[in-house]
Amino acid sequence: MTASNSVLQSTYPWTKAPLIASAPMLNIALPPLAISVSEAGGLGFLAGGFDVSNLERNLEETTRLVRESKNTEIRNFHAETGILPMGVGFINWGADLEIAVAAIEKYKPCAVWFFAPRSQPDDLRAWAERVRAATDGRTKIWVQVGAVIEAVDVAEALRPDVLVVQGSDAGGHGLARSASVITLVPEVRDALHVNHATKDALPVILAAGGIVDGRGMAASLSLGSSGVVMGTRFLASSEATVARGYQAEVLRASDGGRNTVRSTVYDRVRGIGGWPERYDGRGVVNESYVDSVERGMDDEENRRLYQEEVKKGDDGWGPTGRMTTYAGTGVGLIKEALPVATILERVRCEATGLIRNLAGI
Amino acid sequence: MTASNSVLQSTYPWTKAPLIASAPMLNIALPPLAISVSEAGGLGFLAGGFDVSNLERNLEETTRLVRESKNTEIRNFHAETGILPMGVGFINWGADLEIAVAAIEKYKPCAVWFFAPRSQPDDLRAWAERVRAATDGRTKIWVQVGAVIEAVDVAEALRPDVLVVQGSDAGGHGLARSASVITLVPEVRDALHVNHATKDALPVILAAGGIVDGRGMAASLSLGSSGVVMGTRFLASSEATVARGYQAEVLRASDGGRNTVRSTVYDRVRGIGGWPERYDGRGVVNESYVDSVERGMDDEENRRLYQEEVKKGDDGWGPTGRMTTYAGTGVGLIKEALPVATILERVRCEATGLIRNLAGI
Structure with a gap:
């Protein structure tokens, strides 16, 4: 279960394949959640949201947590590269580009996640260009999409590193009219292959929406994703900042x-x-x-x-x-709050076991 | 990929595991489609619909096609058991019980599929009882559900042989408010396990809604189904009766x-x-x-x-x-009309290949 994930693991060497990322949930995905996901071999995202006034403070706090982390892999990654082993998610219809870029330049998160510009993909061109310039391409560009046409347009216009393909089961905001990942992920994948001359230029596809356990993870991989993003599952984690x-x-x-x-x-x-x-x-x-x-x-x-x-x-x-x-x-699949490390370990373990079982080995 | 499917294959010995069934699509799932699916190692359903006035004629025609089939397995199954190797689907808010039971008694389809009674599961009690009595339990009871509570109530009240768990991506009729199979199938499975003392009493779960290729099949198996039902895919088959x-x-x-x-x-x-x-x-x-x-x-x-x-x-x-x-x-994943036999072969082959590939074998 590692071959298709080599791009992600070479970019984010502390992560395990298949990648599990945490969604940048507004007001909830704060430094404690983001760092715990990365410490557990995933990729944690901070919520930048539409009002980025707390962004610098959250990045400062995250940086401190990384420097003090007991996880030597993410601590060393940061010390050696200057790149923060967490991402930041923006709600682009509201987020201020100048404030965001200044913070990204200063703290160098390993990824930014764009979502919901007024005009997709046009309003994201400046964002992608400025972020790439700010950290010399070391901050990778993730874009969340919810339809095949969005995926094709975004891939063509922005050449993102990752497309987060969000299906209709997702919690919180998404396209009002959408398919679930069961058809959206395969159709996005096929459409990107048709529209790109070489496979090398293709963005990595991560599935989001309704994935809370190893069954959803195994299903997502079957559908053609290289990993998953979970949101709701982390609402019931020890590290989420949630009422x-x-x-x-x-x-x-x-x-x-x-x-x-x-x-x-x-x-x-x-x-x-x-x-x-x-x-x-x-x-x-x-x-x-x-x-x-x-x-x-x-x-x-x-x-x-x-x-x-x-x-x-x-x-x-x-x-x-x-x-x-x-x-x-x-x-309804979430019955108890668990530490993030336990969640990631269980999802990976269950997915691997399931696939081996289905393969009869 | 066979262990969990032994119940289905012992009941329907001409079918290959994991089972692929065709949905009883109104006006479209007529004898040519139903028989071609069973001939290809799946389970074909006739549309009984809400107006069962054509039911007897369609069952008569299907019986003739089975007797003339070049496929010795389904011809012999019928000759030896008297059971028709096809199912019949009813839209129960409209279908007439007496007409249906008379036709079932006469032609003995291997399965009936209940869907959309006014009151679920109460209106289906008489249907299940009468059908079981009509063929001495040889016509198996399938019930389509679209929510966890429906699955639990139906399993408890009717002890069906199969639950068709339909997610929000499905074409045609279904619950207006529903999850996709990505969360619905696992949650139904878990809920049934909690509510049943022994695993033997559990109905077989088939996934429906958005499954059109081997990726959807592999995903459905990962989610905990024992097979799939496809509808939309068969609209673009050579054997569908479709404008x-x-x-x-x-x-x-x-x-x-x-x-x-x-x-x-x-x-x-x-x-x-x-x-x-x-x-x-x-x-x-x-x-x-x-x-x-x-x-x-x-x-x-x-x-x-x-x-x-x-x-x-x-x-x-x-x-x-x-x-x-x-x-x-x-x-959008369906690009060409194909013979039913090709569809089933490709779905099975792609699913098996995918799972082996994910398992690294």
Whole structure:
């Protein structure tokens, strides 16, 4: 299970194949989560988000954690190369390019992850060019896409190192109209092969959306990805910066296809208005959703009730609450919060065992 | 790749493991498709649909085709057991139990496939009981589900032989709110294991929804299924009873997450009003959808335009047409119409090769 992953492992030598990356979940993927994923042989991403005002502080903190890490591999990688063995994810419709580039130049994360520009891929051209110039190409370009046409356009325009191919099961934001990875990953792969003369120029494909265990990992590899990105799984990790109520709801929710929904209501009640129209977000069904969609409540009243709910703290989460629980359809497969190292070890081990078992060896 | 499939192969001895079944697609899965799938070592289903008035005629025709088949295995199976080596699928909210049971008793299909009763699982109790009695348990009970709770309830109430676990990528009808197989199949599997004392009592799980090639098959097996059901792939087969315009649209359409939608509009324009509210259907975006959803056209006008379009015949299909192209998100992976035998051989061969390759052997 290593041949197709040589590019990733030569770029990120502390990682194990197949690669597991953690999604740059807004407000949650902070230094403790990002470093723990990289320490466990994965690639951890910091959330840069759409408001990059905390970016420098988070990168500074991450750098300190790397220097103090007991993991000699990532500590030495940083000491020897000056490259931070973590990535940073941006929500490009809102993120400030100048602030981002200055921070990238200073801290040199090993990857940036672009997502949701107003215009895909045009608005990302300057980002890709400036980031490459800032660290002389050592910060690799990852771009998240959710449709075949996006993948082809982005590959052609930006020559990214990695495409994160996100299917409809993903939690949080993604394309409102999308296939799951079961068809999206193979079709993206085929389309890239048709559109590229040589295989060398192809970006690495990572699958995202609904992958929470070794079964999802093995499936993703079967579909043609070189690794996976997980988000929801890490919400229930010891190292995520997540409210206790949020994590409890992730552990409680089950039957994710039925009990999560794609909607814009969770942005509307929280007054987040910047997302381009093609996106919505998947979260566990709660009162905000039911009031909006089933009871026809207007946004103003729904938002007022949300603001009241915030005062309840952890008790505001849950099916009868109003705090947003962004999570993917795999939420029902997550039964306990675990240390990140355990999650990565189990996913890899289960995937390898499954594939060997299917092969009859 | 055979161990977990022994139950299916002992029940259906002409089939190869892992099992490939063809979905009972309304008006399309007629005797030529059903027999060709079984002749190729799969399990072909006839569409019984919600109006079973053609059922007896189709079973009679299928029986004749089996008796005349050049495939000695399925001919002998039928001659020796009296069991028809094909299944019949019903849309249970509309199908007449008495007519169905009489036909099943007479022709003895090897399986029935239940889908979309008004009340799940209650409305299926009589169906399961009567079918079992009609052929002394030799007609096996398959039930299609689209959520974990449905799977658990059906398994408990009906003790089906097979659960067809349908994910959100599927073409045609399914639960409007659903996960893809990437999370649904593992969560169903886990839930059944928790709810059953012994593994022997567990139904076999087949994955459906977005599976069109060996990659989808290998992924489904990784997720915990014992085989797959394909629908959309067989729309582009030589043996499907499908309009030329419909098949051409399946071959044309790509980027299925973007260019297909789940909607009830395709039922509404065709005047099909019986589906329980929890279902809609996935089809390629066309003028009926755009008029209804983006331009706010009322159903009456939309239906009138549909009826006009019918007169165009094959030219009525396509993105600017109004004839319905039910298809899954995997539609973009289908580039040519092929004989059923070639489809099954390629899917099996690709899946096996992929798994061996991932295992490094």
